[in-house]
Amino acid sequence: EDQVTQSPEALRLQEGESSSLNCSYTVSGLRGLFWYRQDPGKGPEFLFTLYSAGEEKEKERLKATLTKKESFLHITAPKPEDSATYLCAVHVGSARQLTFGSGTQLTVLP
Protein backbone atom coordinates (compact mmCIF):
# COMPACT_ATOMS: atom_id res chain seq x y z
CA GLU A 1 0.00 0.00 0.00
CA ASP A 2 1.33 3.43 -0.94
CA GLN A 3 2.17 5.53 2.10
CA VAL A 4 3.18 9.14 2.63
CA THR A 5 4.36 10.10 6.11
CA GLN A 6 5.17 13.61 7.20
CA SER A 7 7.15 14.63 10.25
CA PRO A 8 7.02 16.31 12.59
CA GLU A 9 3.25 16.70 12.99
CA ALA A 10 3.77 20.16 14.42
CA LEU A 11 6.74 22.50 14.60
CA ARG A 12 7.15 25.79 16.45
CA LEU A 13 10.02 28.05 15.42
CA GLN A 14 11.19 31.47 16.43
CA GLU A 15 11.34 33.97 13.62
CA GLY A 16 14.66 33.49 11.84
CA GLU A 17 15.17 29.94 13.14
CA SER A 18 15.73 27.70 10.10
CA SER A 19 14.49 24.12 10.02
CA SER A 20 13.35 21.27 7.76
CA LEU A 21 10.13 19.34 7.30
CA ASN A 22 10.24 15.72 6.20
CA CYS A 23 8.06 13.72 3.82
CA SER A 24 8.93 10.03 3.52
CA TYR A 25 7.18 7.80 1.03
CA THR A 26 6.89 4.10 0.30
CA VAL A 27 5.27 3.86 -3.11
CA SER A 28 5.68 1.84 -6.27
CA GLY A 29 6.64 3.99 -9.21
CA LEU A 30 6.85 7.56 -7.96
CA ARG A 31 5.99 9.88 -10.82
CA GLY A 32 6.08 13.16 -8.94
CA LEU A 33 6.16 14.64 -5.46
CA PHE A 34 4.33 17.86 -4.66
CA TRP A 35 4.51 20.34 -1.80
CA TYR A 36 1.54 22.49 -0.93
CA ARG A 37 0.87 25.10 1.72
CA GLN A 38 -2.56 25.14 3.40
CA ASP A 39 -3.86 27.98 5.54
CA PRO A 40 -6.76 27.25 7.96
CA GLY A 41 -10.05 26.87 6.11
CA LYS A 42 -8.42 27.30 2.69
CA GLY A 43 -7.44 25.10 -0.21
CA PRO A 44 -3.92 23.74 -0.75
CA GLU A 45 -1.68 26.28 -2.45
CA PHE A 46 0.90 24.82 -4.82
CA LEU A 47 4.56 25.32 -3.93
CA PHE A 48 6.80 22.80 -5.74
CA THR A 49 6.87 19.75 -7.97
CA LEU A 50 9.83 17.35 -7.85
CA TYR A 51 10.20 14.52 -10.33
CA SER A 52 13.53 12.77 -9.75
CA ALA A 53 16.02 12.07 -6.97
CA GLY A 54 18.54 14.86 -6.61
CA GLU A 55 16.18 17.53 -7.86
CA GLU A 56 15.90 20.78 -5.90
CA LYS A 57 13.50 23.71 -6.22
CA GLU A 58 13.61 27.07 -4.43
CA LYS A 59 11.15 29.86 -3.81
CA GLU A 60 11.89 32.72 -1.46
CA ARG A 61 12.66 31.16 1.95
CA LEU A 62 11.65 27.65 0.89
CA LYS A 63 13.73 24.94 -0.73
CA ALA A 64 12.48 21.46 -1.57
CA THR A 65 14.72 18.47 -2.19
CA LEU A 66 14.04 14.89 -3.22
CA THR A 67 15.81 11.56 -2.62
CA LYS A 68 14.67 8.06 -3.51
CA LYS A 69 12.89 7.67 -0.15
CA GLU A 70 12.03 11.15 1.08
CA SER A 71 11.67 14.82 0.45
CA PHE A 72 12.63 17.75 2.63
CA LEU A 73 11.17 21.22 2.74
CA HIS A 74 13.84 23.52 4.13
CA ILE A 75 12.72 26.83 5.57
CA THR A 76 15.43 29.45 5.92
CA ALA A 77 14.96 32.36 8.31
CA PRO A 78 11.18 31.91 8.54
CA LYS A 79 8.77 34.75 9.22
CA PRO A 80 5.42 34.63 11.04
CA GLU A 81 3.63 34.72 7.68
CA ASP A 82 5.17 31.33 6.87
CA SER A 83 2.91 29.81 9.55
CA ALA A 84 0.67 27.24 7.85
CA THR A 85 0.26 23.52 7.34
CA TYR A 86 2.63 22.14 4.73
CA LEU A 87 1.34 19.16 2.78
CA CYS A 88 3.27 16.61 0.78
CA ALA A 89 1.54 14.59 -1.95
CA VAL A 90 2.63 12.00 -4.52
CA HIS A 91 1.63 10.81 -7.96
CA VAL A 92 2.13 7.07 -8.29
CA GLY A 93 2.29 4.96 -11.42
CA SER A 94 -0.23 5.83 -14.10
CA ALA A 95 -2.78 7.27 -11.66
CA ARG A 96 -3.49 10.99 -11.75
CA GLN A 97 -4.80 11.13 -8.21
CA LEU A 98 -2.66 12.67 -5.51
CA THR A 99 -2.01 10.77 -2.29
CA PHE A 100 -1.47 13.22 0.56
CA GLY A 101 0.41 13.02 3.83
CA SER A 102 -1.10 14.33 7.05
CA GLY A 103 0.88 17.55 6.92
CA THR A 104 3.19 19.47 9.23
CA GLN A 105 1.64 22.39 11.08
CA LEU A 106 4.28 25.11 11.23
CA THR A 107 4.04 28.02 13.65
CA VAL A 108 6.60 30.81 13.45
CA LEU A 109 6.66 33.04 16.49
CA PRO A 110 7.69 36.70 16.22
Added chain:
Amino acid sequence: EPEVTQTPSHQVTQMGQEVILRCVPISNHLYFYWYRQILGQKVEFLVSFYNNEISEKSEIFDDQFSVERPDGSNFTLKIRSTKLEDSAMYFCASSAGLAQETQYFGPGTRLLVL
Protein backbone atom coordinates in the same frame (compact mmCIF):
# COMPACT_ATOMS: atom_id res chain seq x y z
CA GLU B 1 -3.16 34.78 -12.28
CA PRO B 2 -5.75 32.13 -13.25
CA GLU B 3 -7.32 30.29 -10.34
CA VAL B 4 -9.88 27.64 -9.54
CA THR B 5 -13.07 29.02 -8.03
CA GLN B 6 -15.74 27.19 -6.03
CA THR B 7 -19.27 27.99 -4.92
CA PRO B 8 -20.77 28.10 -2.41
CA SER B 9 -18.07 28.66 0.20
CA HIS B 10 -20.33 27.15 2.87
CA GLN B 11 -23.33 24.84 2.60
CA VAL B 12 -25.52 23.55 5.40
CA THR B 13 -27.98 20.79 4.57
CA GLN B 14 -30.20 18.24 6.24
CA MET B 15 -29.31 14.57 6.13
CA GLY B 16 -30.87 12.90 3.10
CA GLN B 17 -30.93 16.08 1.01
CA GLU B 18 -29.14 16.48 -2.31
CA VAL B 19 -26.35 19.01 -2.67
CA ILE B 20 -24.48 20.27 -5.69
CA LEU B 21 -21.05 21.78 -5.31
CA ARG B 22 -19.77 23.91 -8.15
CA CYS B 23 -16.33 24.62 -9.49
CA VAL B 24 -14.85 26.65 -12.32
CA PRO B 25 -11.47 25.11 -13.21
CA ILE B 26 -8.63 27.06 -14.78
CA SER B 27 -9.72 27.76 -18.33
CA ASN B 28 -7.20 25.85 -20.42
CA HIS B 29 -6.92 22.86 -18.12
CA LEU B 30 -8.02 19.42 -19.26
CA TYR B 31 -8.18 17.35 -16.05
CA PHE B 32 -10.52 18.03 -13.17
CA TYR B 33 -10.63 16.55 -9.71
CA TRP B 34 -12.60 16.49 -6.48
CA TYR B 35 -10.99 15.88 -3.11
CA ARG B 36 -12.37 16.13 0.40
CA GLN B 37 -10.87 16.82 3.79
CA ILE B 38 -12.71 15.84 6.93
CA LEU B 39 -11.79 18.14 9.80
CA GLY B 40 -8.38 17.24 11.18
CA GLN B 41 -7.76 14.53 8.60
CA LYS B 42 -5.82 14.09 5.36
CA VAL B 43 -6.91 15.41 2.00
CA GLU B 44 -8.53 12.42 0.23
CA PHE B 45 -9.03 11.87 -3.49
CA LEU B 46 -12.57 11.33 -4.71
CA VAL B 47 -12.63 11.42 -8.51
CA SER B 48 -10.81 12.61 -11.62
CA PHE B 49 -12.51 13.65 -14.86
CA TYR B 50 -11.13 13.98 -18.36
CA ASN B 51 -12.69 14.28 -21.78
CA ASN B 52 -16.20 14.29 -20.30
CA GLU B 53 -15.85 11.09 -18.39
CA ILE B 54 -14.58 9.78 -15.07
CA SER B 55 -11.00 8.54 -15.40
CA GLU B 56 -10.41 7.43 -11.80
CA LYS B 57 -12.44 7.21 -8.62
CA SER B 58 -11.76 6.18 -5.05
CA GLU B 59 -13.73 3.84 -2.81
CA ILE B 60 -15.30 6.91 -1.21
CA PHE B 61 -16.91 7.88 -4.52
CA ASP B 62 -19.87 5.51 -4.37
CA ASP B 63 -23.27 5.65 -6.10
CA GLN B 64 -24.31 8.62 -3.98
CA PHE B 65 -21.77 10.79 -5.78
CA SER B 66 -21.74 11.99 -9.36
CA VAL B 67 -19.80 14.55 -11.36
CA GLU B 68 -20.70 16.53 -14.42
CA ARG B 69 -19.31 19.17 -16.72
CA PRO B 70 -22.58 20.78 -17.79
CA ASP B 71 -20.95 23.42 -19.96
CA GLY B 72 -17.54 24.61 -21.06
CA SER B 73 -16.60 26.16 -17.77
CA ASN B 74 -18.34 24.49 -14.80
CA PHE B 75 -17.54 21.20 -13.07
CA THR B 76 -19.96 19.94 -10.45
CA LEU B 77 -20.06 17.35 -7.69
CA LYS B 78 -23.48 16.07 -6.67
CA ILE B 79 -24.21 14.15 -3.51
CA ARG B 80 -27.65 12.59 -3.91
CA SER B 81 -28.58 11.79 -0.32
CA THR B 82 -26.23 13.35 2.16
CA LYS B 83 -25.10 11.57 5.32
CA LEU B 84 -23.65 13.02 8.49
CA GLU B 85 -20.24 11.62 7.53
CA ASP B 86 -20.25 13.65 4.31
CA SER B 87 -19.52 16.75 6.38
CA ALA B 88 -16.12 17.95 5.16
CA MET B 89 -14.31 20.53 3.07
CA TYR B 90 -14.62 19.67 -0.61
CA PHE B 91 -11.87 20.87 -2.91
CA CYS B 92 -11.95 21.07 -6.66
CA ALA B 93 -8.65 20.97 -8.54
CA SER B 94 -7.53 21.11 -12.14
CA SER B 95 -4.38 20.35 -14.09
CA ALA B 96 -3.31 21.21 -17.59
CA GLY B 97 -2.69 17.59 -18.50
CA LEU B 98 -0.16 16.00 -20.83
CA ALA B 99 3.24 16.65 -19.20
CA GLN B 100 1.88 19.22 -16.74
CA GLU B 101 0.96 17.19 -13.68
CA THR B 102 0.59 19.94 -11.12
CA GLN B 103 -2.91 20.20 -9.68
CA TYR B 104 -4.19 23.62 -8.63
CA PHE B 105 -6.80 23.69 -5.92
CA GLY B 106 -9.78 25.92 -5.29
CA PRO B 107 -10.63 27.49 -1.93
CA GLY B 108 -13.08 24.74 -1.02
CA THR B 109 -16.71 24.37 -0.02
CA ARG B 110 -17.38 23.60 3.62
CA LEU B 111 -20.31 21.17 3.75
CA LEU B 112 -22.11 20.59 7.00
CA VAL B 113 -24.75 17.86 7.13
CA LEU B 114 -27.14 18.06 10.08
